[in-house]
Amino acid sequence: MLRQSLTKLAWGFALIMVDIVINGFDLLPDIIGYILFVLALGELERRSECFDKARPLSIVLAVLSAFEIHRGLLVLIGPIKYLIALATICLNLLVVYYIFMGMKEMCVMSGQRALAGESDQLWKYYMGLALAGLAVFLLSGIPFFAFIGIVLVVANIVLLVFILRFLNSCGSLVR
Numbered sequence: 001m002l003r004q005s006l007t008k009l010a011w012g013f014a015l016i017m018v019d020i021v022i023n024g025f026d027l028l029p030d031i032i033g034y035i036l037f038v039l040a041l042g043e044l045e046r047r048s049e050c051f052d053k054a055r056p057l058s059i060v061l062a063v064l065s066a067f068e069i070h071r072g073l074l075v076l077i078g079p080i081k082y083l084i085a086l087a088t089i090c091l092n093l094l095v096v097y098y099i100f101m102g103m104k105e106m107c108v109m110s111g112q113r114a115l116a117g118e119s120d121q122l123w124k125y126y127m128g129l130a131l132a133g134l135a136v137f138l139l140s141g142i143p144f145f146a147f148i149g150i151v152l153v154v155a156n157i158v159l160l161v162f163i164l165r166f167l168n169s170c171g172s173l174v175r
């Protein structure tokens with residue numbers, strides 16, 4: 001059961017952290033990632049109060065991310081798109097924080113202190129990359145920042161690999 005829940009979290013992270021957009025259509029829609037979060041968190045909520053806190057926020061994120069499946073939908077809703085984007089960023093950071101803190105709590109209860117520390121580190125890296133990505137987005141008109149955006153995409157993929165490895169380790173070591 002734990003391994004299946006962590007697999008759902010892993011797929012959820014993969015879908016929300018990787019964007020492949022062709023002709024304005026997101027081939028890996030975040031909404032599916034957030035639905036996977038909702039399912040996994042429902043299964044994990046008895047293991048930590050943090051998972052219980054993250055679940056309703058993941059539901060809200062699933063709804064908000066529906067607007068991002070096709071970039072044209074954001075154009076149709078006008079200026080409110082900025083509020084949706086800001087809400088999505090803030091809620092995403094909160095959900096991911098609760099997920100990593102719930103994982104940390106599970107690791108500590110299982111005597112896996114090294115994994116608990118890794119959970120803390122991954123959260124800090126995730127937050128740092130998310131905030132750097134927001135800054136680059138806001139400054140994207142400046143050519144130098146476009147280059148940094150490419151570096152951040154690569155860093156995001158590297159972070160995803162570390163998160164997937166961490167979740168796999170937790171599935172093997174945490175009971």
